[in-house]
Amino acid sequence: MPTSIKMTRRDLVRAAGAAALAVGAPTIIRPARAADALKIGVLVADSGPAALFGPAQRAAAELGAATINAKGGILGRQVEIIFADAGASPAEVAKSAVKLMLSDKVEMIFGSHDSAVRQGVENVVKGKIPYVYTPLFEGDDCSSNVYFLGEVPEQELQKTLPKMVELAKGKTFYLVGNDYVWPRTTNDKAKKYIADLGGTVVAEDYYPLGAPNKFENTVAKIKSAKPAIVLQTLVGGDNVNFNRTFADFNLSDDILRLSCLLEENTLIGIGKDASKNLYSSLGYFADLDLPENKAFIGELTKKHGDKAPQQCTISKGLYDAFVFAAAVTTKSKSLAAKDFAAAAEGVQFDTPSGSMTMTHRHTSKNIFLARCEGTKFAVIDTFAAVPTQQSCT
Amino acid sequence: MEALLFTQGLNVVFEALILAMLVLGLAVVMGLLNVLNIAHGEFIMIGAYAAYIVQRAGLPYLLAIPAAALVCGVIGLVVERCLIRPLHYEPFETLLATWGLGLLLRKCVELGFGRGYRSVDIPIGGSVSLFGESYPTYRLVLMLVAVLVLASLFVWYRRAPTGARIRAMVGNPVLAEAVGIRTRELARNTFITGTALAGVAGVMVAPLTPVEPFMGLTFIVNSFFALVVGGMGTVSGLFAGATIIGGLQSVLSAAVSPTSAYIAMLLISILFLWQRPRGLFPRP
Numbered sequence: 001m002p003t004s005i006k007m008t009r010r011d012l013v014r015a016a017g018a019a020a021l022a023v024g025a026p027t028i029i030r031p032a033r034a035a036d037a038l039k040i041g042v043l044v045a046d047s048g049p050a051a052l053f054g055p056a057q058r059a060a061a062e063l064g065a066a067t068i069n070a071k072g073g074i075l076g077r078q079v080e081i082i083f084a085d086a087g088a089s090p091a092e093v094a095k096s097a098v099k100l101m102l103s104d105k106v107e108m109i110f111g112s113h114d115s116a117v118r119q120g121v122e123n124v125v126k127g128k129i130p131y132v133y134t135p136l137f138e139g140d141d142c143s144s145n146v147y148f149l150g151e152v153p154e155q156e157l158q159k160t161l162p163k164m165v166e167l168a169k170g171k172t173f174y175l176v177g178n179d180y181v182w183p184r185t186t187n188d189k190a191k192k193y194i195a196d197l198g199g200t201v202v203a204e205d206y207y208p209l210g211a212p213n214k215f216e217n218t219v220a221k222i223k224s225a226k227p228a229i230v231l232q233t234l235v236g237g238d239n240v241n242f243n244r245t246f247a248d249f250n251l252s253d254d255i256l257r258l259s260c261l262l263e264e265n266t267l268i269g270i271g272k273d274a275s276k277n278l279y280s281s282l283g284y285f286a287d288l289d290l291p292e293n294k295a296f297i298g299e300l301t302k303k304h305g306d307k308a309p310q311q312c313t314i315s316k317g318l319y320d321a322f323v324f325a326a327a328v329t330t331k332s333k334s335l336a337a338k339d340f341a342a343a344a345e346g347v348q349f350d351t352p353s354g355s356m357t358m359t360h361r362h363t364s365k366n367i368f369l370a371r372c373e374g375t376k377f378a379v380i381d382t383f384a385a386v387p388t389q390q391s392c393t
Numbered sequence: 394m395e396a397l398l399f400t401q402g403l404n405v406v407f408e409a410l411i412l413a414m415l416v417l418g419l420a421v422v423m424g425l426l427n428v429l430n431i432a433h434g435e436f437i438m439i440g441a442y443a444a445y446i447v448q449r450a451g452l453p454y455l456l457a458i459p460a461a462a463l464v465c466g467v468i469g470l471v472v473e474r475c476l477i478r479p480l481h482y483e484p485f486e487t488l489l490a491t492w493g494l495g496l497l498l499r500k501c502v503e504l505g506f507g508r509g510y511r512s513v514d515i516p517i518g519g520s521v522s523l524f525g526e527s528y529p530t531y532r533l534v535l536m537l538v539a540v541l542v543l544a545s546l547f548v549w550y551r552r553a554p555t556g557a558r559i560r561a562m563v564g565n566p567v568l569a570e571a572v573g574i575r576t577r578e579l580a581r582n583t584f585i586t587g588t589a590l591a592g593v594a595g596v597m598v599a600p601l602t603p604v605e606p607f608m609g610l611t612f613i614v615n616s617f618f619a620l621v622v623g624g625m626g627t628v629s630g631l632f633a634g635a636t637i638i639g640g641l642q643s644v645l646s647a648a649v650s651p652t653s654a655y656i657a658m659l660l661i662s663i664l665f666l667w668q669r670p671r672g673l674f675p676r677p
Contacts, residue, residue: 051508179651207652214643217404217643217647217651218651221397249529271514273518
């Protein structure tokens with residue numbers, strides 16, 4: 001019929017508008033769907049002294065996100081990671097955290113970096129969104145809406161020190177560490193446990209962090225003081241340097257060494273000739289003979305092949321963070337600070353190193369005592385669900 | 394107590410000698426050519442990686458010395474031709490350029506070997522008993538090698554004709570050129586000698602420290618301080634600087650604490666830069 005064929009200009013505009021909408025709709029709908037994804041800011045060491053861990057941290061975080069996405073994500077939303085570098089100064093990283101919150105609109109932050117950076121980030125996040133701090137650290141932080149997954153000194157020491165005393169058949173300790181908050185706090189807590197065991201601390205030495213340190217002096221003093229155990233809180237290159245010097249001076253046969261931060265990369269640096277009678281107490285080792293760990297490492301190998309970066313306790317924690325967040329939100333049904341905090345208390349979640357339980361915003365977990373065999377760790381004792389003795393509300 | 398003092402005494406000597414060995418290449422280039430090679434630490438690092446490769450290949454460790462000298466020498470040759478000479482050996486320009494070179498070398502090694510630590514086994518294990526006190530053999534050998542290298546370089550510089558030519562070039566380049574000394578080649582060879590010496594020092598320290606791309610940074614700091622305190626371009630300056638910085642750090646670290654030793658070293662270096670920038674024994 002002619003009337004139906006006849007098109008007014010208004011009809012034409014209307015039709016064109018509808019057509020444009022139909023063509024354009026997918027592009028309008030698509031960003032809406034993307035906004036539906038739950039963005040999580042993940043702070044990893046792309047630069048700085050810990051950059052050694054960067055690739056492994058990224059791999060662990062990506063696997064964590066993929067794992068919970070495969071199970072339906074968080075609050076029914078797929079998770080999307082936005083990485084930022086945590087290797088810069090605390091002020092710089094704090095700026096990155098602000099950018100993550102304001103322009104990337106992340107709804108949670110996970111971080112694996114040092115405590116100075118954490119305090120910088122806490123000062124800008126101010127508890128507005130959940131902030132999950134994953135590496136081992138000195139403890140005693142109760143900033144609101146911050147959750148700690150890493151080992152605290154109490155966990156590294158309370159069960160391990162009595163075992164070391166038993167192995168060494170002696171109770172005299174020499175403490176050596178880097179000169180900053182983690183070693184000093186760890187040693188203060190260690191002294192309490194040593195006193196409880198009826199032991200004594202013969203001396204303690206602290207070396208500046210990031211300085212060209214040489215350890216001949218301390219090793220000569222250890223040789224003369226003849227302690228049963230050397231408790232170490234040295235990090236990175238200093239850890240390698242000290243232990244190599246210690247072995248060169250022929251002390252490794254008679255004196256046991258326990259390091260509070262000796263992971264896979266550092267042990268490779270120390271080398272097979274210097275690792276005799278060297279022990280490490282941590283919440284995770286990449287070679288753990290547990291089915292959940294075999295699955296974790298297997299997935300990483302499947303994805304990255306031979307080039308899979310070496311995992312260690314520092315990097316693996318970021319995988320745990322995703323599992324933890326998924327477990328909490330299943331209970332809380334929201335990311336609001338109050339709901340999240342309430343649901344986090346007592347939440348139990350499964351990680352590559354076994355089950356963990358959050359109490360008082362810190363995490364009780366398995367602690368492994370390993371003896372170095374060449375450049376590998378052999379777990380000689382497992383302490384199940386070691387409490388943190390932290391009391392955040 | 395005497396045993397401890399004796400070992401600590403040896404430690405002080407060891408630290409001073411090793412530092413002198415590490416500074417040597419930097420001192421040659423800085424003292425004679427006025428080029429502060431900020432990438433000096435990276436040449437030490439490359440020397441250490443050369444030692445790592447030689448050891449992994451199952452070759453005798455001594456072979457690492459010519460290997461490191463060759464690799465670092467060749468890189469030095471390229472750097473001299475493409476970077477230092479086009480910048481006319483100007484102190485400030487070459488300082489910036491070698492700073493960039495250091496970044497580049499670190500990244501190249503990182504690309505090839507990754508950021509992870511490598512360890513080089515001690516080539517000579519065991520310890521020697523000295524007056525009833527045992528001291529690691531490798532460290533004693535290092536001290537001996539350092540003394541031999543430093544002494545022979547000193548004698549060579551004083552006695553050999555090339556030493557005389559270098560002194561002439563340093564004293565008055567225009568006049569030296571006029572009497573037929575090929576200063577351009579001489580400067581090139583001096584620069585290469587400096588980088589090759591850094592490589593050899595890298596082989597010497599590789600079994601003591603973690604071998605990783607950033608290891609050079611820890612060496613350049615103390616080396617630079619030793620130069621500042623000792624004075625540039627003289628052998629006495631080199632010895633004085635290494636003894637004061639290496640020795641002082643070792644003594645204070647044993648007697649007070651490692652942190653205060655480090656602070657004291659920084660303070661002394663600042664004082665020298667401020668009040669006596671030419672050091673204790675500058676070139677006249």
